[in-house]
Amino acid sequence: MSFTSPHLFRLLAGLLLLAASALTLATEPTTLSPQVAAVRDRWAEVNYNTPKPQREAAFEALVKQAAAARAMRPKDASALIWEGIVLSSTAGERGGLGALGLVKQARKNFEQALAIDPDALDGSAYTSLGALYYQVPGWPVGFGNDDKARELLRKGLQANPEGIDANYFYGDFLRDQGDWTGAAAALEKALAAPPRPGRELADQGRRSEASVLLAKVRTHLASD
Known part of the structure; x- marks a missing residue:
């Protein structure tokens, strides 16, 4: 998707991915559920068409919608990815140290999605997670790491x-x-x-x- 300074948290606003066992892969959906598709489409509206003064509140409402979509299908990598994207975008609007909790939860979502299906949504979780690693501050403030970012972004490119x-x-x-x-x-x-x-x-x-x-x-x- 776009935290306080453009470099600290300009944030990704839009992408997806992940990894798993053969059993999980066999039971994973190959298309987005209607609930996840609605989150995806609303994200684009908020990110690109909503005026800046209203954007943070709109994203905060979308966080709840994304959480509900993920709760309906907790093993759906695409639901985890889109919730992570919404959390990341909300962090980008909020900015500052108050956004760190959101990006940490987003990172957890992307990692969980990768553990379920790394190929979900054309491997976007690699790209989304990689973007977090180069946009979030490094230790001791955050978890940013340029080496991890490069590795993950390249995996995203290999997938798509x-x-x-x-x-x-x-x-x-x-x-x-x-x-x-x-x-x-x-x-x-x-x-x-x-x-x-x-x-x-x-x-x-x-x-x-x-x-x-x-x-x-x-x-x-x-x-x-």
Whole structure:
């Protein structure tokens, strides 16, 4: 998805993933439940169409909706992922140390999802968790870790190499690391990603974010 400073908690606002036993995989749904789909669609509306002054309250209401969807299917990796995304986005709006509890719960959600099905939602949990690791402060304030972020983001790309979110967050991470050329390549790939049926608003919003970030990266490269 977008904590107090843009770097501390600009946060992911939109992505998904996870890992499991053969028995669990056999019983996992291959499509989103109506409740989880409703959370996904509402997330896009709040994240991209809700005015800034109303956004935190809207996300807090969505936290409750996402928790209810997850409670209905506690072993559904997609429900865990989307609850984690909503928690992360809410933390991004709240900002500061008060957001740390939310991102810690989001991390737990993504880890649980990975333990159930690492391929859920095209491996987005890797991307979502990786984004947390580079956006959250490191010890002693938080759990941020750039090495873990790189590993997880690369796994997200392996699972979904053409995905808009996987490439966007990897590009943002590389920019954060000072790899401007790599960031430009990843962001260009994000902008060329195929559309996701039923996710037109999320795609439009993410493309806009990628375009803005790519322009900043290109400006930096041109000044070198």
